[in-house]
Amino acid sequence: MSLKSFNRGDHMENPNSETQTIKNRLDDVKQEIYQAAKACKRDPETIKLVAVSKKKSVVSILEAIDAAVEILGENYIQEAVEKIETIGRTPASWHFIGHLQSNKAKFAVRYFDLIHTVDKLKLAKEINRQAKKIGKIQSILMQINISKETSKSGTDEEDAVKLAHEISKLENVSLKGLMGMPPFFGEPERARPFFKALHDIKTQIERQNIPGITMEHLSMGMSGDFKVAIEEGSTLVRIGTAIFGSRN
Numbered sequence: 630m631s632l633k634s635f636n637r638g639d640h641m642e643n644p645n646s647e648t649q650t651i652k653n654r655l656d657d658v659k660q661e662i663y664q665a666a667k668a669c670k671r672d673p674e675t676i677k678l679v680a681v682s683k684k685k686s687v688v689s690i691l692e693a694i695d696a697a698v699e700i701l702g703e704n705y706i707q708e709a710v711e712k713i714e715t716i717g718r719t720p721a722s723w724h725f726i727g728h729l730q731s732n733k734a735k736f737a738v739r740y741f742d743l744i745h746t747v748d749k750l751k752l753a754k755e756i757n758r759q760a761k762k763i764g765k766i767q768s769i770l771m772q773i774n775i776s777k778e779t780s781k782s783g784t785d786e787e788d789a790v791k792l793a794h795e796i797s798k799l800e801n802v803s804l805k806g807l808m809g810m811p812p813f814f815g816e817p818e819r820a821r822p823f824f825k826a827l828h829d830i831k832t833q834i835e836r837q838n839i840p841g842i843t844m845e846h847l848s849m850g851m852s853g854d855f856k857v858a859i860e861e862g863s864t865l866v867r868i869g870t871a872i873f874g875s876r877n
């Protein structure tokens with residue numbers, strides 16, 4: 630479905646004004662990603678933008694797709710499934726970035742190309758079971774509790790290597806890297822040590838040479854701190870507010 634067909638007959642007087650806003654913001658974010666990469670001598674092509682569309686309307690998402698967004702990030706299964714059923718699976722790649730309960734794994738597997746938030750063997754096993762049913766190899770990231778806050782999701786640093794070994798044995802799951810969130814949103818320099826810690830865990834897991842897994846992705850950095858995350862090795866920046874505006 631294209632934005633034009635969706636808007637047809639809609640009440641919007643000037644359908645271009647909002648498009649401009651999201652497109653302009655997106656262009657700015659892409660430019661900042663490019664510059665941050667260049668500044669630390671990284672190839673900008675190695676950093677992918679996940680446009681986080683949680684709580685944003687289908688119209689806004691279609692505007693982002695029209696403005697060439699390639700990856701969309703969603704946090705809530707039911708909300709995401711409704712949007713994906715409307716928009717379709719294919720105009721962009723859908724990533725699941727929210728907390729995932731085992732009983733919703735089935736939907737995550739059916740609708741998403743990459744699940745960023747796998748933090749327990751139980752969840753990985755359920756994803757494996759659901760993926761097997763539909764003949765899919767499900768790409769996942771392991772979420773690490775870098776902030777060490779008990780309220781935050783993620784596996785503890787000490788358990789990460791062990792969990793990577795266990796996940797590697799699951800036939801229908803492909804572990805491709807790590808995801809983490811620092812505790813200080815929007816305070817880039819205070820987030821840096823947490824990004825470094827995540828990068829260190831990636832290195833530790835790489836040293837294990839575990840067959841069947843890769844550590845190609847580090848999912849870290851949000852609207853307030855993505856430049857620092859890029860400096861510390863991020864390959865997937867998850868950006869919502871800076872593209873779609875605030876959520877309330």
Ligand SMILES: *Cc1c(COP(=O)(O)O)cnc(C)c1O
Nearest residue numbers: 681726851852867868869870871
């Ligand atoms: C909401 C969310 C984001 C995006 O946050 P912004 O500050 O709006 O860029 C990124 N990652 C996760 C896991 C989120 O829940």
